[in-house]
Amino acid sequence: RARTLPRTLAEYARAPYAPGPFYARAARFLRDAALEGNLYNRYTLGGYLGYWLAPRMKTFVDGRTEHYPPDVLDDYFHIARQLEVRDGESALAALDRRGVDVYVGVGLPVEGEAYYTTPHLDGAPGWVLVSRSVDHSVFVRRNARNRANLARVADYYRARGVPFDAERGFDPLAAAARRPAWAIEEGVVPPDYPALVADRIGTDPVARARARDRLALLAYLLGDYAQTVALDRETLAELPGEVAPRERLVRALLLTGAVGEARLQADELLRRTRGEPPTGRVFRMIQAHEQLALDPRATVPPAAAVHATPFLSRAAMAAFFAAGAPRMGAVPGAPALAALDGTGDGGAATGAD
Incomplete structure (x- = not known):
């Protein structure tokens, strides 16, 4: 979301955007872990996710309502609401029917939030938590088709020295205990x-x-x-x-x-x-x-x-977040935090976003 209105293509290319509304850390994780398959995502995030993840991942919706038949949007809202059962089918069953491999939940339990989906698959049978911050979650379906995805997730965390158990899933507080600087950089925990x-x-x-x-x-x-x-x-x-x-x-x-x-x-x-x-x-x-x-x-x-x-x-x-909201990029005080991890780079993930 640009803070200024570009007047030329060059200005448009240079225009800054605020990554917060796009839950950029979730996108960065999906990209850096090289996940593949069918993705369930919030309606407003589809274009952003598609830009970073296509063609390896196919978004469920991307904001272009006119491009989807009504049944796709019906399923999208049905899954997002979670509480509803439509024609005897739960949200989990709809995810199964649509062949979703990766689920991205977003948001906070804040009054006025449109569909707080971050915790929707907590404890859901057949799904493994692979990424979590205060305002996003990523779950991978546990089946034969996604063994390669779970192996990629394990490789992603191994390369960063972060604990991950493919059976039990990602434990954010265990990760913060092992690699606090990494956890701060990735928005798992606040800077303080x-x-x-x-x-x-x-x-x-x-x-x-x-x-x-x-x-x-x-x-x-x-x-x-x-x-x-x-x-x-x-x-x-x-x-x-x-x-x-x-x-x-x-x-x-x-x-x-x-x-x-x-x-x-x-x-x-x-x-x-x-x-x-x-x-x-x-x-x-x-x-x-x-x-x-x-x-x-x-x-x-x-x-x-x-x-x-x-x-x-x-x-x-x-x-x-008064002590300083987690953000993309370098974290203030990263050298000191790196000492907590015993690393020299502060645990920062690669990537320019």
């Missing part, structure tokens, strides 16, 4: 992640509480819901009146299958807030989760009810 880890076990109680809160939200955004549960339990043991950690804990408990404890925490939230926000959305979310869990005919995972309920404001996300 090493300081957050240190503050969490430090002696300053205020810094400790702030670090724990940000780390809990980070773990949630990365799909490590068990880590979120552990951190938010710590916070609430010290600060039982905090609302945001308790709501987040309810969500993470539902996503880890601890439904009974989630209800108890929701009741405690109701008691402490006296019905004020966010109590209403929490109980609506629990009700939707229970309806899916108790319906023997349901083909939609109960987790979809949680992911379909946004809980963060744009101001909250701005505060989360």
